[in-house]
Amino acid sequence: METKDILKKVKKIEIKTKRLSDHIFSGEYHTSFKGRGMTFSEVRQYQFGDDVRAIDWNVTARYNEPYIKVFEEERELTLMLMVDVSGSENFGSTDTFKNEIVTEIAATLAFSATQNNDKIGLVLFSDQIELFIPPKKGKTHVLRIIRELLDFKPKSQQTNVSLALEYLTKVLKKKAIVFVLSDYITPDFESTLRISAKKHDITGIRVFDKRERLIPNVGLISVLDAETKEETLLDTSSKTVRDEYKAYFDKKEQKFFKVFQKCGAGTINIEVNDSYVKKLLGYFKSR
Secondary structure (H helix, E strand, O other): OOHHHHHHHHHHHHHHHHHHHHHHHHHHHHHHOOOOEEEEEEEEEOOOOOOHHHEOHHHHHHHOOOEEEEEEEEOOOEEEEEEEOOHHHOOOOOOOOHHHHHHHHHHHHHHHHHHOOOEEEEEEEOOOEEEEEEEEOOHHHHHHHHHHHHHOOOOOOOOOHHHHHHHHHHHOOOOOEEEEEEOOOOOOOHHHHHHHHHHOEEEEEEEEOHHHOOOOOOOEEEEEOOOOOOEEEEEOOOHHHHHHHHHHHHHHHHHHHHHHHHOOOEEEEEEOOOOHHHHHHHHHHHO
């Protein structure tokens, strides 16, 4: 992709996702992910309805009228976006691919964090760590992250969520808010998630296409695995084949929920044609 085309796409995603984060998500994000505590801000005159427990008795005695202490939330939070860039993300049965939705979700979260003056970092992974951008603040930094999400070319096509989580634990010493965006077509990752979730506030965002759940009856077709490049002939006219295909998907989906719940981490399950806006808002409110 040429630089001119990349910049156009970055701008398009910025306009769409920044509007969402400005008007919808920034407040929900702020409420969902609390800072490290409260810090003293100022003293002001008491107003009707103020909490009497906040009265500063020394200042009140000096001025002979009630004054209260005002505190602000001390944030300084770090948001880490961990994004799967393996071959299976380049799939879509409609006009939208999984990696396009992942980019939009990541951009929305990043702009929401920026609105709250939080740092944002990025890890792109396959079955290896493809790219690490250390957490920083600011719009320019977020635009760089979006640019990488749009145009990065991974070295590997396969997936290993466990390796990515292990890397996160090593590279981030302080607690962070972590979103792991993937289709979770990956080897087992429960033990590493358990360790990571004790240190960080982790949410798994699983993005999938409807054709990964239900395969249509279109006769004999050739299916290519985007990660292993293995080609298989599939007789979709067989109900047994279609049922087995769905059962395999359902098993993977159930495992995703079970593992994250067991490790005390959050989950969001998003089909490509779903409204990810509703899914994210519902998740933030449930917290």
